[in-house]
Amino acid sequence: MAAHQPAPDQPAPVSERGVIGWLRENLxxxxxxGLITLVTLYFIASLLIPLIDWALIKAVFxxxxxxxxxxxxxxxxxxxxxxxxxxxxxxxxPLLWRPNLVFLLFAIAVVPQFLPISGGLRKWLAIYGxxxxxxxxxxxxxxxxxxxxxxxxTRWGGLLLTLVLAYVGIIAALPIxxxxxxxxxxxxxxxxxxxxxxxxxxxxxxxxxxLFMASVMLPLFLPPGVTFDKLMRALVGITLFxxxxxxxxxxxxxxxxxKGQYEAAEALGLGYWRRMRLIILPxxxxxxxxxxxxxVISLFKDTTLVLIIGLFDLLGAVKSTLSDPAWDNVMxxxxxFVAFCFWVxxxxxxxxxxxxxxxxETGHRN
Amino acid sequence: xxxNDLPTRPGRPxxxxxxxxxxxxxxxxxxxxxxxxxxxxFQNTIANMESRGISTGFDFLDSTAGFxxxxxxxxxxxxxxxxxxxLVGLVNTLLVSGLGILLATVVGFIVGIARLSTNWLVARVAxxxxxxxxxxxxxxxxxxxxFAVLGALPGPRQAVNVGDLAFxxxxxxxxxxxxxxxxxxxxxxxLIAALVGVFFLAxxxxxxxxxxxxxxxxxxIALVVxxxxxxxxxxxxxxxxxxxxxxxxxxxxRGGIQAIPELGALLLALTLYTASFIAEIVRSGITxxxxxxxxxxxxxxxxxxxxxxxxxxxxxxxxxxxxLTSQYLxxxxxxxxxxxxxxxxxxxxxxxxxxxxxxRAVEIVAMTMxxxxxxxxxxxxxxxxxxxxxALKER
Numbered sequence: 001m002a003a004h005q006p007a008p009d010q011p012a013p014v015s016e017r018g019v020i021g022w023l024r025e026n027l028x029x030x031x032x033x034g035l036i037t038l039v040t041l042y043f044i045a046s047l048l049i050p051l052i053d054w055a056l057i058k059a060v061f062x063x064x065x066x067x068x069x070x071x072x073x074x075x076x077x078x079x080x081x082x083x084x085x086x087x088x089x090x091x092x093x094p095l096l097w098r099p100n101l102v103f104l105l106f107a108i109a110v111v112p113q114f115l116p117i118s119g120g121l122r123k124w125l126a127i128y129g130x131x132x133x134x135x136x137x138x139x140x141x142x143x144x145x146x147x148x149x150x151x152x153x154t155r156w157g158g159l160l161l162t163l164v165l166a167y168v169g170i171i172a173a174l175p176i177x178x179x180x181x182x183x184x185x186x187x188x189x190x191x192x193x194x195x196x197x198x199x200x201x202x203x204x205x206x207x208x209x210x211l212f213m214a215s216v217m218l219p220l221f222l223p224p225g226v227t228f229d230k231l232m233r234a235l236v237g238i239t240l241f242x243x244x245x246x247x248x249x250x251x252x253x254x255x256x257x258x259k260g261q262y263e264a265a266e267a268l269g270l271g272y273w274r275r276m277r278l279i280i281l282p283x284x285x286x287x288x289x290x291x292x293x294x295x296v297i298s299l300f301k302d303t304t305l306v307l308i309i310g311l312f313d314l315l316g317a318v319k320s321t322l323s324d325p326a327w328d329n330v331m332x333x334x335x336x337f338v339a340f341c342f343w344v345x346x347x348x349x350x351x352x353x354x355x356x357x358x359x360x361e362t363g364h365r366n
Numbered sequence: 367x368x369x370n371d372l373p374t375r376p377g378r379p380x381x382x383x384x385x386x387x388x389x390x391x392x393x394x395x396x397x398x399x400x401x402x403x404x405x406x407x408f409q410n411t412i413a414n415m416e417s418r419g420i421s422t423g424f425d426f427l428d429s430t431a432g433f434x435x436x437x438x439x440x441x442x443x444x445x446x447x448x449x450x451x452x453l454v455g456l457v458n459t460l461l462v463s464g465l466g467i468l469l470a471t472v473v474g475f476i477v478g479i480a481r482l483s484t485n486w487l488v489a490r491v492a493x494x495x496x497x498x499x500x501x502x503x504x505x506x507x508x509x510x511x512x513f514a515v516l517g518a519l520p521g522p523r524q525a526v527n528v529g530d531l532a533f534x535x536x537x538x539x540x541x542x543x544x545x546x547x548x549x550x551x552x553x554x555x556x557l558i559a560a561l562v563g564v565f566f567l568a569x570x571x572x573x574x575x576x577x578x579x580x581x582x583x584x585x586x587i588a589l590v591v592x593x594x595x596x597x598x599x600x601x602x603x604x605x606x607x608x609x610x611x612x613x614x615x616x617x618x619x620r621g622g623i624q625a626i627p628e629l630g631a632l633l634l635a636l637t638l639y640t641a642s643f644i645a646e647i648v649r650s651g652i653t654x655x656x657x658x659x660x661x662x663x664x665x666x667x668x669x670x671x672x673x674x675x676x677x678x679x680x681x682x683x684x685x686x687x688x689x690l691t692s693q694y695l696x697x698x699x700x701x702x703x704x705x706x707x708x709x710x711x712x713x714x715x716x717x718x719x720x721x722x723x724x725x726r727a728v729e730i731v732a733m734t735m736x737x738x739x740x741x742x743x744x745x746x747x748x749x750x751x752x753x754x755x756x757a758l759k760e761r
Contacts, residue, residue: 026486033485040487190393194400204742205735206699208713213735216727220414221407301503308706315506322513331514339502339510346501 066327078330079337086317089157099160102137109133130171153231157312165235165303170296172239177246182276185254202244207305210237215309234306242299249291253284286360293353297346314338426724433719435710437626448720455715463698466636470697473637474644481649499642505703507639512631512707533612539630540612541623547606556599564588628709640697651686684756691749695742712737
């Protein structure tokens with residue numbers, strides 16, 4: 001007796017698989033969804049087509065001076081011609097190799113963090129990035145020693161200044177924030193009180209008022225004869241401001257660690273700092289990586305505020321060239337260029353934090 | 367039995383090893399250090415101000431300001447005092463923050479929900495919006511809207527005309543203004559009566575549902591009554607509200623509500639920037655409600671809309687509200703970027719012009735910071751009270 005042979009399975013209907021199936025499921029699952037899809041498509045098209053037309057198709061990318069631009073298209077010649085000013089500000093031309101070298105040293109520290117190379121090397125490069133690199137960068141940029149010509153900070157500008165502000169701010173704000181967070185969780189009432197007042201004060205006022213205070217009132221607070229340059233004042237303001245936010249982020253992590261971990265660390269007989277350094281902080285900081293990344297990104301964006309107290313960061317440099325009468329209307333191009341630069345950095349940092357979060361994920365759920 | 371075998375109490379540790387002594391000593395040192403820093407700052411400030419001949423005190427608040435402000439909701443002119451400029455700036459700050467919070471919440475919730483849409487395209491557009499707007503500095507966005515968009519609008523004579531009612535030009539946005547004639551007070555009374563009525567109806571409906579299980583359709587009735595009663599009052603009193611439509615006269619528009627471009631640009635930038643953060647907060651709040659909750663509610667036989675209203679939203683709000691409040695605070699603080707484009711907010715008017723004219727840096731900076739400090743602390747306090755009320759009550 002022959003066994004029953006079932007007929008071979010029929011393939012799913014055409015409307016349920018492939019491109020059509022995907023479209024049906026994701027865009028046209030009901031008449032209402034279909035309508036929304038069409039309306040959205042219409043809006044995207046009416047927004048993107050003129051934008052692409054203006055920014056890419058009709059645009060002029062290279063040429064000489066404002067005359068080479070055509071009406072109706074973006075004039076990227078403007079950005080191309082002023083690129084040096086946008087990147088270095090008014091840093092003296094013959095000395096440009098110094099910021100370039102700093103950019104290279106910076107890239108050596110940062111780029112490998114994104115590459116699939118051994119963790120040990122990455123760790124050492126990261127340590128170099130927060131210790132040796134800032135020192136070397138300072139001597140290279142400021143000069144005045146080792147036979148390098150001195151360049152006052154008033155001549156630093158553009159992207160260079162933005163990166164200096166952001167980098168120093170980030171590597172200073174994190175440790176200060178950690179110490180403040182530990183202080184706020186301390187069992188000593190006076191220490192706790194000082195930290196709470198400090199954190200709540202900085203978090204409550206806008207950064208602008210702090211920068212104003214730093215530029216108007218700091219000279220009043222200091223003994224006569226002691227002066228800070230403008231860059232230093234802005235740096236102190238931005239760093240302390242973001243350190244307070246960082247402290248709150250870290251505190252969230254400290255609170256999320258179960259009590260048993262604190263008690264176990266104490267039972268091992270470790271002192272306070274070793275308990276924190278070896279047991280609590282590694283776990284707490286890992287939990288709050290997204291929060292730390294957000295704070296770092298907002299610090300990066302906040303560096304633009306220094307233009308209000310008269311420093312020419314990337315935004316300030318571009319804004320100051322926009323009033324040049326030789327170029328009649330390049331505002332949109334200028335601002336879009338700055339927006340693109342900031343977007344690349346901020347988006348890159350947020351992607352990196354996602355990756356770091358996944359890498360450090362150990363599967364422990366408290 | 368040898369006395370050596372008895373367990374002996376450990377002797378007190380040496381003072382420098384005793385945690386209690388160390389903690390007290392450390393705190394005293396910290397307090398002394400902070401006190402010393404504070405004292406020397408104070409001394410330096412006094413000495414510096416004396417050597418520069420800067421006078422102190424709040425008497426300047428009563429002297430005449432003598433400068434104009436381009437926008438003021440309260441009565442102001444050049445002959446008024448510096449104290450008045452403080453109020454004008456404060457009101458302008460509160461105006462732009464209030465409007466910004468309202469708009470950012472609406473846009474943020476829409477985008478946050480769109481981000482979770484099953485429609486692939488809508489979800490992607492929402493994602494693109496969020497990733498673009500939150501990764502670009504707010505100051506840059508303000509400049510972009512103010513200089514590149516609103517500044518590029520045509521002059522008043524060629525203003526963009528929206529149905530002969532509203533106009534957009536590089537001088538600002540002109541909207542029709544309602545003019546409340548005599549008798550329009552009845553409309554306000556009718557509105558209040560409708561709100562009170564709906565409130566009591568809702569309370570009665572809730573009690574009835576608790577007692578009998580029957581549901582009373584409050585929402586449709588409210589949607590009819592709340593606009594309906596004022597409308598009846600409007601018609602009954604002979605249509606007392608007329609519209610003052612902006613008209614071209616001379617070189618600029620006259621009449622209507624005139625919103626200066628600074629306000630428009632600031633509001634637009636604050637709204638779009640903050641909304642991108644609110645959208646992410648809303649999304650994470652909704653996804654934080656576990657699927658089991660929705661399924662359990664469906665198993666009870668609740669229809670989809672009631673599941674959303676009674677089960678998902680209350681639990682999502684518990685996650686959404688605290689970060690949402692901090693976004694509101696951020697928006698309020700960020701409104702101080704107004705100074706960059708010249709919108710007359712508190713920082714621009716008081717900490718800018720008034721400070722430059724009077725030179726009373728310490729007093730003015732302290733007053734300005736105190737305002738923001740007060741707003742922040744007040745909202746944090748309310749937040750903590752709310753948090754305690756909605757926190758998960760575990761038994």
